[in-house]
Amino acid sequence: MEPIAFFDIETSNDGKKIFETGAVTTDGRRFRDTSASALINFLQAYQYIAGHNIVAHDLPILKKSARGATGPFRVIDTLLLSPLLFPDKPYHNLLKDDKLETSDLNNPVIDSEKAKQLFEDEYAAFKKLHIVLQRIYATLLSNIEGFEGFFDLMQVSKIESRSELVKQVYQIAADRICREASASDLIDESPAAFAYALSLLLATDGSLTPPWVLKNYPRVQSIVRQLANTPCTVTCTYCAKAFDPHIALDRYFHFKEFRKYEGQKLQEDAIQAALNHKSLLAIFPTGGGKSIAFQLPALMAGDCARELTVVISPLQSLMKDQVDNLRNKGILRAVYINGLLDPVERMEAIESVADGTATLLYISPESLRSNTIRRLLLKRKISRFVIDEAHCFSSWGQDFRVDYLYIGRFIRELRIEKQLEFAIPVSCFTATAKQRVVEDICGYFKTELDQALEIFRSTARRTNLSYKVFEHNDEDDKYARLRSIVEEHKCPTIIYVSRTRRAEEISSRLSADGFPANHFHGKMEVRDKMFNQDQFVSGGVNIMVATSAFGMGVDKDNVGLVVHYEISDSLENYVQEAGRAGRKESLQARCYVLFSESDLDSHFNLLQQSKITKQEINQIWRAIKNITTVRLHASSSALDIARKAGWDENINQLETRVTTAIAALEMAGYLMRGQNTPSVYATSIQEKTADAAIRKIESSSKIDTADKTVAVRIIKKLFSSKSKISSLDEEAEARVDYIADQLGIKLERVIRIITVLRDMGILADEMDLSAFVKRTETNSRMTAIVEKFAKIENALIELLQEYRHTYNLKEITAAIEAQNVLCSVINIKEVIHFWGLRHLVDFRYEDGSRHHITIQPRSELANLKSTAENRQHISAAIARYLVDASKKMNDTASEDVLVQFSILDLKNAVNQSSGLFKVTVEDRNIEDALFYLSRIDALKIEGGFLVTYNRLQIKRLKDKAD
Numbered sequence: 001m002e003p004i005a006f007f008d009i010e011t012s013n014d015g016k017k018i019f020e021t022g023a024v025t026t027d028g029r030r031f032r033d034t035s036a037s038a039l040i041n042f043l044q045a046y047q048y049i050a051g052h053n054i055v056a057h058d059l060p061i062l063k064k065s066a067r068g069a070t071g072p073f074r075v076i077d078t079l080l081l082s083p084l085l086f087p088d089k090p091y092h093n094l095l096k097d098d099k100l101e102t103s104d105l106n107n108p109v110i111d112s113e114k115a116k117q118l119f120e121d122e123y124a125a126f127k128k129l130h131i132v133l134q135r136i137y138a139t140l141l142s143n144i145e146g147f148e149g150f151f152d153l154m155q156v157s158k159i160e161s162r163s164e165l166v167k168q169v170y171q172i173a174a175d176r177i178c179r180e181a182s183a184s185d186l187i188d189e190s191p192a193a194f195a196y197a198l199s200l201l202l203a204t205d206g207s208l209t210p211p212w213v214l215k216n217y218p219r220v221q222s223i224v225r226q227l228a229n230t231p232c233t234v235t236c237t238y239c240a241k242a243f244d245p246h247i248a249l250d251r252y253f254h255f256k257e258f259r260k261y262e263g264q265k266l267q268e269d270a271i272q273a274a275l276n277h278k279s280l281l282a283i284f285p286t287g288g289g290k291s292i293a294f295q296l297p298a299l300m301a302g303d304c305a306r307e308l309t310v311v312i313s314p315l316q317s318l319m320k321d322q323v324d325n326l327r328n329k330g331i332l333r334a335v336y337i338n339g340l341l342d343p344v345e346r347m348e349a350i351e352s353v354a355d356g357t358a359t360l361l362y363i364s365p366e367s368l369r370s371n372t373i374r375r376l377l378l379k380r381k382i383s384r385f386v387i388d389e390a391h392c393f394s395s396w397g398q399d400f401r402v403d404y405l406y407i408g409r410f411i412r413e414l415r416i417e418k419q420l421e422f423a424i425p426v427s428c429f430t431a432t433a434k435q436r437v438v439e440d441i442c443g444y445f446k447t448e449l450d451q452a453l454e455i456f457r458s459t460a461r462r463t464n465l466s467y468k469v470f471e472h473n474d475e476d477d478k479y480a481r482l483r484s485i486v487e488e489h490k491c492p493t494i495i496y497v498s499r500t501r502r503a504e505e506i507s508s509r510l511s512a513d514g515f516p517a518n519h520f521h522g523k524m525e526v527r528d529k530m531f532n533q534d535q536f537v538s539g540g541v542n543i544m545v546a547t548s549a550f551g552m553g554v555d556k557d558n559v560g561l562v563v564h565y566e567i568s569d570s571l572e573n574y575v576q577e578a579g580r581a582g583r584k585e586s587l588q589a590r591c592y593v594l595f596s597e598s599d600l601d602s603h604f605n606l607l608q609q610s611k612i613t614k615q616e617i618n619q620i621w622r623a624i625k626n627i628t629t630v631r632l633h634a635s636s637s638a639l640d641i642a643r644k645a646g647w648d649e650n651i652n653q654l655e656t657r658v659t660t661a662i663a664a665l666e667m668a669g670y671l672m673r674g675q676n677t678p679s680v681y682a683t684s685i686q687e688k689t690a691d692a693a694i695r696k697i698e699s700s701s702k703i704d705t706a707d708k709t710v711a712v713r714i715i716k717k718l719f720s721s722k723s724k725i726s727s728l729d730e731e732a733e734a735r736v737d738y739i740a741d742q743l744g745i746k747l748e749r750v751i752r753i754i755t756v757l758r759d760m761g762i763l764a765d766e767m768d769l770s771a772f773v774k775r776t777e778t779n780s781r782m783t784a785i786v787e788k789f790a791k792i793e794n795a796l797i798e799l800l801q802e803y804r805h806t807y808n809l810k811e812i813t814a815a816i817e818a819q820n821v822l823c824s825v826i827n828i829k830e831v832i833h834f835w836g837l838r839h840l841v842d843f844r845y846e847d848g849s850r851h852h853i854t855i856q857p858r859s860e861l862a863n864l865k866s867t868a869e870n871r872q873h874i875s876a877a878i879a880r881y882l883v884d885a886s887k888k889m890n891d892t893a894s895e896d897v898l899v900q901f902s903i904l905d906l907k908n909a910v911n912q913s914s915g916l917f918k919v920t921v922e923d924r925n926i927e928d929a930l931f932y933l934s935r936i937d938a939l940k941i942e943g944g945f946l947v948t949y950n951r952l953q954i955k956r957l958k959d960k961a962d
Contacts, residue, residue, distance in 0.1 A: 022108025050076035077146030087203035179236035208356030218419035229305035302359030307383035336362035342941035390428035394440035402663035408448025491560030517543035674953035682763035768945035
């Protein structure tokens with residue numbers, strides 16, 4: 001092989017100034033200098049020059065420095081070759097997206113050496129490709145700068161004719177692409193994008209096009225869609241298999257037939273419309289199978305084209321329940337991102353979307369204002385947006401939500417930013433919709449996206465539900481009737497009330513009377529919400545007393561009784577809530593209403609409280625005009641705007657009311673709201689106690705004497721917030737504008753002092769977390785669970801085969817128990833699911849059985865065992881640290897102790913742990929172990945601590961109201 005020179009240059013951010021240059025060669029030479037001309041002279045001795053991202057960055061700068069006289073080099077760019085030759089993730093251990101990973105900052109010689117290592121791996125990977133694929137790539141890419149040097153070096157002959165090239169493409173990708181796709185035209189339009197698309201489609205499951213490729217070669221997205229994710233009319237061999245919804249239904253959900261509504265195959269028709277990239281509105285009854293109508297096309301799009309489906313849902317409980325149900329079926333490619341997740345789970349979910357693991361992402365409509373979500377979606381090929389509870393679009397609907405009105409604009413702007421040639425389709429779902437609501441939904445998407453929605457409407461009635469109303473004006477009689485109904489039916493029951501306090505009262509009263517019940521409402525702590533929901537769904541508790549915040553999307557098919565202790569606020573809501581009974585069609589369920597005249601007065605008062613008046617909208621408009629007097633753009637928090645509007649009400653109500661008023665003004669054309677821009681000032685308090693922090697403040701010379709008293713008040717407020725971190729309404733107290741408002745201090749001064757506290761080391765960016773630890777047992781529950789699962793995992797590894805094999809989980813459980821290890825099928829599944837999430841194995845449940853599973857290790861079992869042992873060691877050290885920390889807590893009365901810690905605390909504890917087995921760990925190892933501990937239910941992380949300032953971005957469009 002001809003010698004190659006690998007080079008790199010370090011420049012200023014704008015590329016105008018060269019700081020240093022470096023190079024290494026395959027014949028052993030090394031070079032380092034600050035002069036561009038010296039580098040050019042060094043490179044002149046080589047016919048082939050190479051580097052990472054040199055076509056877009058280094059070469060233009062060198063050519064400019066040398067005024068174009070850089071010589072007739074044959075150029076090899078390792079960045080361009082990487083996604084072509086390493087389409088499986090992780091793409092390469094030297095790469096982080098489009099960058100080389102190196103610990104030596106600004107060292108061009110080291111970076112050149114890294115590029116050389118990467119090239120050597122690329123060279124070896126290319127040699128392993130089928131000779132036909134080598135020739136296809138050479139034909140497509142030999143004339144493109146950055147590729148031409150590589151293919152000249154490899155001396156691969158090109159395919160002479162276009163017809164022969166297309167023939168070879170169809171032959172080598174026979175079972176991966178549609179035979180009827182116009183490959184010839186796609187090649188002519190963008191040969192490089194075609195090559196990247198082909199590489200992706202030939203890769204194994206889990207591959208992903210890097211974000212930098214999507215940005216620089218946006219045609220990859222449309223080429224992949226045309227080749228592999230658009231069913232042809234002829235129905236070729238590939239399409240007949242890839243787009244057959246019946247095959248997919250059996251594969252993923254183990255159902256043989258789709259649900260029909262009075263003989264109409266609406267579910268199947270809606271799925272087929274989605275597979276054909278149509279936008280649609282499906283009106284299916286509650287419990288009518290709408291989830292499968294969007295989950296199935298999403299999973300198929302993930303398989304065919306590595307595309308992501310985004311599901312927008314208004315309720316957190318719905319997201320969690322649907323993701324849990326998919327995971328129970330062995331489908332691990334769905335995640336949700338919302339407030340129910342602790343920081344570690346949130347990072348895990350974001351990473352799984354970014355690296356291509358996730359095929360389904362559930363988010364709230366409010367999340368579309370997040371720059372994190374926007375950047376995340378820019379990295380992925382998007383199949384479609386699914387909007388659940390689509391009646392929320394319409395002011396005529398029973399649950400109008402202003403955040404829904406941003407969805408269309410977000411999709412439109414996302415398409416522009418991603419440079420897509422095709423429209424991103426939408427699927428809208430709702431259980432009940434008046435004709436006016438249907439018209440509003442269809443009109444919205446026609447206006448915002450110029451998309452016509454195909455309508456699939458079910459007129460079927462739920463024949464397995466019976467209804468009855470009991471009138472009671474005396475509260476004692478009403479409760480007595482409820483108790484007798486519950487006692488008579490003795491089945492899974494949902495009892496709906498209108499107020500949060502009533503939910504707690506009724507559940508406590510029933511439990512005291514011998515009918516164990518949980519409660520659920522929007523103001524509960526996240527930890528309690530998730531626990532109560534899981535208990536009800538799993539059958540641990542049969543009665544749930546809840547507000548309307550519970551039940552939407554909760555997949556529990558054996559609910560035999562729904563009682564409305566207080567009437568719903570609309571007929572549509574009642575139909576949805578009652579429809580949560582009898583989801584199993586063979587079950588005859590009952591829906592009772594306990595009616596009281598006083599309920600009507602209560603609902604009227606609630607409705608009046610939730611409305612925002614024209615006067616309040618005008619107050620917000622005047623405040624925004626005041627803020628934008630100098631510049632039309634404003635960046636302010638909801639609290640800032642509310643205070644400037646003269647509002648002086650409870651903080652908990654301000655955010656929603658301000659954003660509602662802003663949405664009304666935006667709809668009227670007076671302003672435009674952009675993405676939220678949160679600032680994070682700190683993620684942890686480094687001092688263990690408020691007293692220690694105060695002593696440090698009082699003795700420091702870094703903070704002015706005049707500011708010390710204020711700094712003490714601020715740090716006390718932060719400690720107060722941290723101590724109550726599990727409470728839902730405490731998050732606001734860690735926002736700097738709320739702190740300023742509550743302490744009566746100017747915002748600018750609060751931010752300045754918090755910055756000083758960071759400089760002093762009192763606040764920092766080491767993630768603060770907290771977890772509940774049981775400490776009453778001699779042998780802590782946490783350490784016992786860690787030890788138990790370590791034994792289960794190790795025993796399971798010993799039973800695995802190196803090759804793909806089908807196992808009976810009951811037999812595996814019995815074999816492990818025979819080794820005196822207490823375990824269950826659920827425990828075995830949890831371990832296998834964790835392996836799947838970590839890409840250690842591939843698995844699937846066979847033939848609808850929950851006990852027969854096929855497992856294929858992704859590497860040698862020795863590697864799986866080593867990975868497991870490292871994680872078990874780290875997890876055990878974390879458990880010991882947290883248990884020891886719980887013993888030092890002053891609260892001796894509580895069994896569950898909330899222990900606060902940081903990632904740094906845990907990393908230090910693990911690195912200092914004694915014993916023969918020692919490893920040096922990084923943050924990612926700690927986060928992985930925390931996620932594992934959460935998955936095996938050894939601990940529940942409560943949430944991170946943040947000091948933030950969340951600004952709304954607003955642009956005023958008019959000077960005054962018309």
